[in-house]
Amino acid sequence: MLKNTPKVKLRGLFKIFGADDKSVLPHVQNGMSKEELLEKHKHVLGLQAIDVDMQAGEITVVMGLSGSGKSTLIRHLNRLIEPTAGEIVVDGEDVTQLSQADLRTLRQEKMSMVFQKFALLPHRTVQQNAAMSLEVRGMDKETQDTEARKWLERVGLGGYEDHYPSQLSGGMQQRVGIARALTANTDIMLMDEAFSALDPLIRTDMQDLLLELQLELKKTIIFITHDLDEALKLADHLVILKDGAVVQQGEPQGILLNPADPYIEDFVSDINRARVLRIRSITNPLKSKKFAGDVEADDNLESLIALSEGDTALTYRVMSDGEPIGELNMRDLVKALVPRISSTQAA
Amino acid sequence: MATYDWFFNALGLRDWCDAGTSEAPMSMADLFAETGNAVEEPFYAIPFPSLDALNEACGQITQTRDVVKGLEEGFLAIRPALRTILDPITQPLSWMLDGTLYLFTQAPWFLIMAMLLLVTWYATRSVSVMLFNAFCLSFFAFVDHFGPAMETLAVILVCTVISAIFGIPIGIAMSKSNRLQRMVIPVLDLLQTLPTFVYLIPLIFLFPIGESRLYGIAITLYAIVPIIRLTDLGIRLVDQDVIEAGNAFGMNARQKLSKVELPLALPNIMAGLNQTIMMSLAMVVIASMVTAPGLGVLVLRGIRNLELGVGLMAGICIVLLAVMLDRTSKAALSRIDRAKSKTS
Numbered sequence: 001m002l003k004n005t006p007k008v009k010l011r012g013l014f015k016i017f018g019a020d021d022k023s024v025l026p027h028v029q030n031g032m033s034k035e036e037l038l039e040k041h042k043h044v045l046g047l048q049a050i051d052v053d054m055q056a057g058e059i060t061v062v063m064g065l066s067g068s069g070k071s072t073l074i075r076h077l078n079r080l081i082e083p084t085a086g087e088i089v090v091d092g093e094d095v096t097q098l099s100q101a102d103l104r105t106l107r108q109e110k111m112s113m114v115f116q117k118f119a120l121l122p123h124r125t126v127q128q129n130a131a132m133s134l135e136v137r138g139m140d141k142e143t144q145d146t147e148a149r150k151w152l153e154r155v156g157l158g159g160y161e162d163h164y165p166s167q168l169s170g171g172m173q174q175r176v177g178i179a180r181a182l183t184a185n186t187d188i189m190l191m192d193e194a195f196s197a198l199d200p201l202i203r204t205d206m207q208d209l210l211l212e213l214q215l216e217l218k219k220t221i222i223f224i225t226h227d228l229d230e231a232l233k234l235a236d237h238l239v240i241l242k243d244g245a246v247v248q249q250g251e252p253q254g255i256l257l258n259p260a261d262p263y264i265e266d267f268v269s270d271i272n273r274a275r276v277l278r279i280r281s282i283t284n285p286l287k288s289k290k291f292a293g294d295v296e297a298d299d300n301l302e303s304l305i306a307l308s309e310g311d312t313a314l315t316y317r318v319m320s321d322g323e324p325i326g327e328l329n330m331r332d333l334v335k336a337l338v339p340r341i342s343s344t345q346a347a
Numbered sequence: 348m349a350t351y352d353w354f355f356n357a358l359g360l361r362d363w364c365d366a367g368t369s370e371a372p373m374s375m376a377d378l379f380a381e382t383g384n385a386v387e388e389p390f391y392a393i394p395f396p397s398l399d400a401l402n403e404a405c406g407q408i409t410q411t412r413d414v415v416k417g418l419e420e421g422f423l424a425i426r427p428a429l430r431t432i433l434d435p436i437t438q439p440l441s442w443m444l445d446g447t448l449y450l451f452t453q454a455p456w457f458l459i460m461a462m463l464l465l466v467t468w469y470a471t472r473s474v475s476v477m478l479f480n481a482f483c484l485s486f487f488a489f490v491d492h493f494g495p496a497m498e499t500l501a502v503i504l505v506c507t508v509i510s511a512i513f514g515i516p517i518g519i520a521m522s523k524s525n526r527l528q529r530m531v532i533p534v535l536d537l538l539q540t541l542p543t544f545v546y547l548i549p550l551i552f553l554f555p556i557g558e559s560r561l562y563g564i565a566i567t568l569y570a571i572v573p574i575i576r577l578t579d580l581g582i583r584l585v586d587q588d589v590i591e592a593g594n595a596f597g598m599n600a601r602q603k604l605s606k607v608e609l610p611l612a613l614p615n616i617m618a619g620l621n622q623t624i625m626m627s628l629a630m631v632v633i634a635s636m637v638t639a640p641g642l643g644v645l646v647l648r649g650i651r652n653l654e655l656g657v658g659l660m661a662g663i664c665i666v667l668l669a670v671m672l673d674r675t676s677k678a679a680l681s682r683i684d685r686a687k688s689k690t691s
Binding site: 078106111112113115117120121132133 | 586588589591592594595596597598599602606607610611613
């Protein structure tokens with residue numbers, strides 16, 4: 001996958017909520033703050049100067065607290081919300097320029113969406129819900145049925161086809177939501193806090209399901225969440241939003257080790273770093289000759305701590321695909337577990 | 348001397364007033380005054396400056412009875428134009444009413460009963476409702492009120508269908524446009540608050556007495572309100588998340604309406620239909636004054652001739668009919684609710 005041709009490209013995206021958003025845009029572009037804009041012009045700043053590239057086949061996670069504009073952002077990709085200014089380029093095509101008919105085609109064929117509150121049709125069976133996207137496109141009944149059945153089976157709902165959504169638990173309802181999105185067979189999947197309404201155990205299950213599906217399907221997934229653990233688990237590319245602006249984006253391990261500002265530092269300080277950080281992220285170049293053993297680069301630190309039985313004197317050789325790529329001293333590992341030290345060291 | 352002479356004198360209009368002394372026939376008050384038997388009025392009995400009081404002081408001012416007459420003449424003047432428009436439009440209503448009435452009164456009783464019970468079963472799938480309906484229908488027949496009851500039912504049926512045919516699309520349009528909603532709601536309020544007798548009067552002059560559309564329109568105007576309101580409300584209350592999902596999967600407006608909004612609003616629409624049926628029943632009794640057939644005629648006879656028994660018996664039948672219609676439509680509604688959200 002070529003890194004320099006992103007599947008979805010956002011450039012200079014602004015969103016201001018209010019009656020006369022276009023005319024107050026220059027103020028925002030000149031750096032007026034959200035509070036000042038509300039005070040002086042009675043307009044609410046939704047998004048400002050968003051530049052994000054979303055690579056094909058990757059999971060891009062947009063994270064932020066409530067009110068940070070993350071749900072607004074995801075709704076711009078399929079123009080459920082109209083931007084005030086900026087470009088949204090999907091497969092080289094500017095979505096903001098599409099006619100209503102072309103926009104519908106885009107929504108039917110290129111992007112599917114999974115919602116926080118599931119948003120299933122209560123009067124239809126699970127099967128009919130999953131087939132909805134194809135029905136909208138006017139596919140024949142047989143294709144609808146086989147496709148819906150296939151994906152329901154795939155998300156673990158085989159046998160529930162004739163149930164109604166209200167007969168299912170929240171986790172199962174969201175599986176229907178995912179099956180509906182998968183049945184649409186689109187390259188891009190938008191997931192708006194898809195797992196936030198589920199309880200923690202079910203949420204972990206669903207995350208695993210998503211990662212497992214992703215291994216096989218390689219979709220371009222844009223995932224919105226307010227949960228950092230979830231973000232770190234799923235993200236190939238992590239975008240952190242605050243007050244409608246991107247504070248930091250990049251590879252999640254990098255953000256964890258090098259938070260760009262105090263806001264993100266705060267954010268990452270509560271994380272179980274041993275479980276989230278990978279050995280790869282804190283590997284040093286090979287220097288030593290003697291090693292206590294070999295470890296996989298993609299394992300997390302927790303597994304290494306268990307392996308070393310807490311002995312900080314050891315040094316391990318880090319392997320990736322059977323090749324040594326570096327070494328890791330247990331002392332560095334312990335330092336990496338403390339947010340402050342690791343960030344000052346990196347700076 | 349009239350009370351308000353000073354007013355016209357002060358304005359210097361005395362000459363103008365006297366020039367136009369009205370030629371209209373004398374009013375009762377004038378007559379009294381002329382016979383000299385006028386009661387000495389106490390000082391505080393100042394009349395409100397109404398048209399009549401002002402007319403006394405100044406002949407140029409019209410009297411209230413002239414205004415009333417003007418209203419009547421105005422209405423009669425536009426009547427031919429209104430009728431050329433309304434006659435062809437409303438003609439099908441007469442046919443529908445006459446046809447249905449013919450069917451309900453001419454078909455043998457056992458056929459009608461069987462048909463009604465079949466419809467009940469189809470709509471409700473409830474044994475108890477069906478048994479109750481069978482009991483009511485048998486009661487009507489038993490006390491020899493089957494004919495009038497069926498006439499009433501036929502009128503209700505036609506008016507409900509007409510209300511649904513017009514009311515649901517109006518409700519949908521209202522839910523889509525805030526402006527239309529703002530315009531229609533006062534009209535609905537008016538139709539609902541206006542005492543029904545008030546709009547019976549113009550209707551009598553617009554449509555020939557004896558034609559069934561006269562009462563058909565009167566009933567429909569009254570009964571269409573709840574179905575419009577609840578269709579509008581039902582669609583506006585549809586979960587925005589689900590509508591957003593429809594949008595996100597690229598539904599067009601028509602698909603959203605038929606696949607999302609109408610099915611989800613159906614319980615509310617059905618509640619509106621139930622109200623429409625009940626209001627048709629209420630109105631069909633009143634509309635017996637403008638020749639609507641059925642049980643209402645018997646009630647009216649009871650009032651007119653003080654035939655207590657006739658009125659009471661008709662009243663009992665109306666109550667039973669009301670309970671019947673209410674139970675049946677509510678059972679149908681709850682069946683839809685159940686189907687919508689089947690819980691295990």
